[in-house]
Amino acid sequence: MSRISHAAVTAATALAAVTVAASPASAWTGGSTSAGLSSPIEMLVGTARTTCLSSTLSGTITASGALSITSALFANCMHAIGSITVFAQNLPWSSYLSGGLTALAGVRLNIATCIYGGNLTGTYTGSASPVAASFSGTLTKVSGPLYCPNTTTFSSAYVFTGPGL
Numbered sequence: 297m298s299r300i301s302h303a304a305v306t307a308a309t310a311l312a313a314v315t316v317a318a319s320p321a322s323a324w325t326g327g328s329t330s331a332g333l334s335s336p337i338e339m340l341v342g343t344a345r346t347t348c349l350s351s352t353l354s355g356t357i358t359a360s361g362a363l364s365i366t367s368a369l370f371a372n373c374m375h376a377i378g379s380i381t382v383f384a385q386n387l388p389w390s391s392y393l394s395g396g397l398t399a400l401a402g403v404r405l406n407i408a409t410c411i412y413g414g415n416l417t418g419t420y421t422g423s424a425s426p427v428a429a430s431f432s433g434t435l436t437k438v439s440g441p442l443y444c445p446n447t448t449t450f451s452s453a454y455v456f457t458g459p460g461l
Contacts, residue, residue, distance in 0.1 A: 323359045324393065327460035330354040334428060337370070337452040341407060342445030348373040348382055351452070355388065357460040363391035365400065380408040393420055393456075398429050403450075405435065410444030412437055425461035429454050 330352060337348040349372035355365040368384035386404035398420045404413040412435035420429040432451040437444055 324357050324361055324461055325459060326357060326359040327458070328354070329357050329363070329425075329456050329458035329460040331429070331454035331456040334453045334455045337373075337450070339407065339448050339450050341375070341410065341448045344376040346373060346375045346380065346382075346407060346448075351454075353454060353456075355391075357393065361393040363393060365389040365391055370405075375408065382407050385411065386413065393427065393429070396420060398431065400431055403435065404438065405450075407448065410437065410440035410448075412448050416450060420456075422461075425457045425459075427456040427461055429456060 331354070333349075333351045337351055339346040339348075348370045351368070351370045353365050354367045355363060357363045366388045368387065368389065370382035370384070373380050373382045383406040384404070385406055386402055389403055390401045391399060396419055398418045400416040400418075402413075403416055404411065414433060414435040416431040416433040416435075418429060418431040420427055422428055430451075430453045433449070435448050435450055437446045437448075
């Protein structure tokens with residue numbers, strides 16, 4: 297084999313090795329997982345900002361990255377008028393972690409008697425526990441008094457941990 301051919305084969309082999317080593321893990325362990333906030337939740341309800349300083353998500357993840365969020369708790373939530381309550385509804389929410397992308401489907405939140413629903417999208421980093429994920433999007437009013445705005449924007453960042461990752 298000529299030196300040029302040998303060099304080309306060596307370079308191609310090295311590139312293939314680097315490509316395989318850089319590929320993200322495509323399978324999770326599977327099992328339970330939970331997440332806590334890594335920064336406050338920000339919601340813009342009409343023109344008023346709502347912030348939640350504490351939130352936990354918990355559920356299960358499959359080896360293929362399908363998540364089922366069976367519990368979502370929110371605490372220390374403040375609005376322009378003072379402290380408010382935020383409750384999760386319509387659980388479980390479905391989600392996934394795949395290829396750096398994530399989403400929460402079927403989200404429904406009761407924000408001080410105004411109920412909003414929809415889907416959130418985001419990204420994640422990490423291929424094992426801990427995994428940092430962010431979710432954002434616009435939720436639409438499902439029900440509530442006339443003073444409830446038609447939409448709310450939602451932004452959050454969580455860190456998932458647990459044996460399922």
